Amino acid sequence: MTRTDDKENRKIAAAKKMRDIMTTYYLDALSASQNNRQVAWITSGGPVEPLVAMDIIPVYPENHGAMIGSSKMGEDLCSKAEEMGYSTDLCSYARADIGCAVVQGGPIGGLPKPDMLICCNNICGTVLKWYEVQARYYDVPLFILDTPVCHTGYFPETAAYVKAQITEYIGFLESVTGKKMDMDRMNQVGHLSLEGQKLWQQVLKTTAHKPSPMSAFDAFFFLALIVTLRGTRTAVDFYRELLTEMEDRITRNISIVPEEQYRLLWDNLPVWHRLKWLSQKFSDHKACLVADTYTSAWCGAIQYIDPENFLDSIAQAYTRIYLNIGIDQMADQILDMIAFYDVHGLVMHSNRSCKPYSFGQMDIMNIVRKKAGIPVLMLEADMVDPRSFSQSQIDTRIDAFMEIIQHKNRPHTRVGPQTDTGRKAGAR
């Protein structure tokens, strides 16, 4: 088989469909006002289902930020925000979005103007100020859902506090749209949301197979639907199809990385502007990033969702997401993934932008090294801003990391000849 044939063979067919769905989704959103539909901007971890139930089109500045990053437009838009006075220390999703709102730039000429903003701080504190800025800029109402951190557990006070806000949230939507929430429809959406999340989880779990039918780089791409179209039939149907394709690949033993030899786990957001380079880099070492902590966050709270009592149960499900739990719990989840996916090493992206994700990585690294005994690599970068990425440094680090993994997994080899032939160097 030629190289191109081989590459063609390994391609995931569902990718085209996914692209079409996303195009339709963005076209719908961009033409919403012409079709008398309302648009809500919402944070990636926010409860989107009530919006879907009320026929409001949810739009995600973070997903848009990822598109800006992938299309390498991050530097320009971030600089624009910096010119406006925002600090380079601010999350690059926020900078790119704020810059983009002003210049209407980016890959799709900017997001549609919002009719309302929904901000849930379960992912970070940055979104609070970011959404306040945008609420002022567009002069639209803002709803803030405050989910207290649950570093050690979920307590009755927290439950009551968040549940009360979910009720307020529905009230807010009813007042902005001037419509009543249809509870039957809400229930339907709740079922679809759960079903979609379960399918997404099953898709992600297929990579436990050796060799892996897809990689984290594919998951970063296929993630978009469970984020943007969670709670819709479209997402459910698509992930069912994707799952079938993955199962078929497993039966036919088609791996995404040719001759997969090493399996790795990725932590933190992707480096959107270097996906191709990174994927090739690891592939050259016959290494597949089989799983990651990021894409699994969109199915990580399934156990708390009760489809029969959806609105009440999402209070807990949206509060206990990955970024809102404690470091020890994060480390436990990572250790579980290391065992489940049977990986040789962990790659941590220390992300200049995302403080809640990157803070604590050092501790997690130590825990993983101690308990799982696998090598851990820390890469300093930024998901959108290429100015925080130094290619030659990262290149060397990945090479060295892979050399360590190769040595560790080559049984009974020592580095070079026996030590007794070594010469003692003269001390200073």
Place this chain on the structure above:
Amino acid sequence: MISAGIDIGSITAKAALVDDGTLVATRIIFTGYNPAAAAREVFAALLSQTGIPEASVRRIVATGYGRASVDFAHKTLTEIICHGAGAHFLDPDVRGVIDVGGQDSKAILLDANGQVENFAMNDKCAAGTGRFLEVMAQALQIPLDQMGEISLGAETPVKISSICTVFAESEVISMIARQKNRRDIAAGIHISTAARVASLAGKIHLGPPVVMTGGVAKNKGMVKALEDRLGYTITVGAMPQENGAVGAAFLAAGI
């Protein structure tokens, strides 16, 4: 069997020859602007110095930032693995390496077999590298290779607070203007660089016995500042700059 290691650094190119587990000789030259040519040159110089014909060298490993341009190497390996191996062969008891070169610095943790357990490298900037010291030596108008000696006589080292090389340079210049003692400034520079390097060591829990390699290991002031900061003594081998090439040559024997 004879094997060779070629280490192309940002400032110097190094080569080493190993014969059946024994180090034969090393050579060091300036890299210049053409790393590929420097690699050939340093290798040729080493061969003529030892009288060993090229055909007798069975395996060659290239390392260092210019490793990819060494077209006659059989394999490339990163500086991290090679420095670890070099340190281990020269002293099997060593469990940690601190390497400070021209454009980067790193800390390497070794297990009892000399395998690399973990490593940390400097961030995307020149602070904590040889380049930083070079800029500072220029600002102080003292030869780089004397800066270490001069700093040893310091009484009250100054405090340099900027991490950025450019800002630190202006800090130093303003200290010179205020007629601060050169010894004290030089010592302050070493202390600030040592703090950066020590944080790399801390990140991966490096502990003695630790050896220091790289060109900066020849700077006594820097070694002292690092020892003070880390709280333990550091060994400097006879050939700190050639360590990576030596490791590469030993590793070449095993490929």
